[in-house]
Amino acid sequence: MKLSARLQQICDQLLPGCRFADIGSDHAMLPVAAILSGQADSAVAGEVNEGPFEAAKRQVAQSGLNSKISVRKGNGLEVIEPGEVEVITIAGMGGALIVSILSQGVAKLDGVRRLVLQPNVGEDLVRRWLLDQNWYLSAEHILEEDGKIYEILTADRRDDAALLNRELYQERIIPGCSQVLNQERLLLMGPRLSESPAQVFFDKWDSEISKLMKVRSQIAKSDLEASRAKEEEMRAQIEAWKEVLSCMQKARP
Structure with a gap:
């Protein structure tokens, strides 16, 4: 399955062989591609809206991946149980909504090792939440596709996240600049x-x-x-x- 450049970049951030949940999965293209490529071992495709939920079920069935991908209808992280997945992806939403989903479902983050987040706007809100919640921002990517610019934020749960984040956000001098x-x-x-x-x-x-x-x-x-x-x-x-x-x-x- 050929993914868009945006979704492929998100797929590339998955931990190899992981169990992951794609929240707001729409047509479940990311879970299907991740399983078929071997990047992930199993997935949960979560969708709150009836139309995309049904489309995701059809996509998974047509791909022959019903045993690997569980399509679930529900709001945010309520579609998963604590410890069920190692990675969570949330893409194509505003930063405020992504923060709300993570905050409301914080109890479901037990056992999650990585978050891959792609806010359409409000990227700073997501970074601030990750910083406040002690997630280490291990990678950032930016790309343009179809006239739109996207940022993809990858954050890992680490024991030394606080120290690493202090270093990451340490004030920097720009050569030749008063700012x-x-x-x-x-x-x-x-x-x-x-x-x-x-x-x-x-x-x-x-x-x-x-x-x-x-x-x-x-x-x-x-x-x-x-x-x-x-x-x-x-x-x-x-x-x-x-x-x-x-x-x-x-x-x-």
Whole structure:
């Protein structure tokens, strides 16, 4: 089965031969591909909506994998039992929803060794949750597909996660820049993505700055004193981000 580049990157992050749960599995393409390729040994495909749930059941049956993939209808992590899987994947949702699913199902994370998460927006919310819950952000990937940019976050449960995370989010100096990459900026940009940024990384942040500039231009149309203060605050924020990205570009090998 041919996966999209996004789903293939997620599949590649699975622990070889693992038992995993794909939450919000849609048509169960990821579990089917992971089993057929030998990347995973068994899977749970969880889906809360009736249409995708039925589509997932058909996909698994047509692939002859009913003995390997259990398709279950339910909300978030309620489709699994503690200790049942080693890896959980959640993709294609907002970061706030991913955090909500993990928080509400935290008791189901017993025995889980890895989380592979792909938020469509709000990546910083997911990174902050992982940091607060003592999961080590072991890898980050960014890619563009069909005009959209995706970030994939891989986090591992480790005894030394707190120490490793402190090192990972330690403030960094950018050569020739008056700005620094502090923890808040690293949560937004990704501590690993910003270490050796690819062009798609800069494309994303150019787009984010453009969005801020549009908001600022709308605020500037107001005569309210509070709006002028907000507009000035956003101007300074935009200039800081521009400097950070410019210095990061110049520091690229």
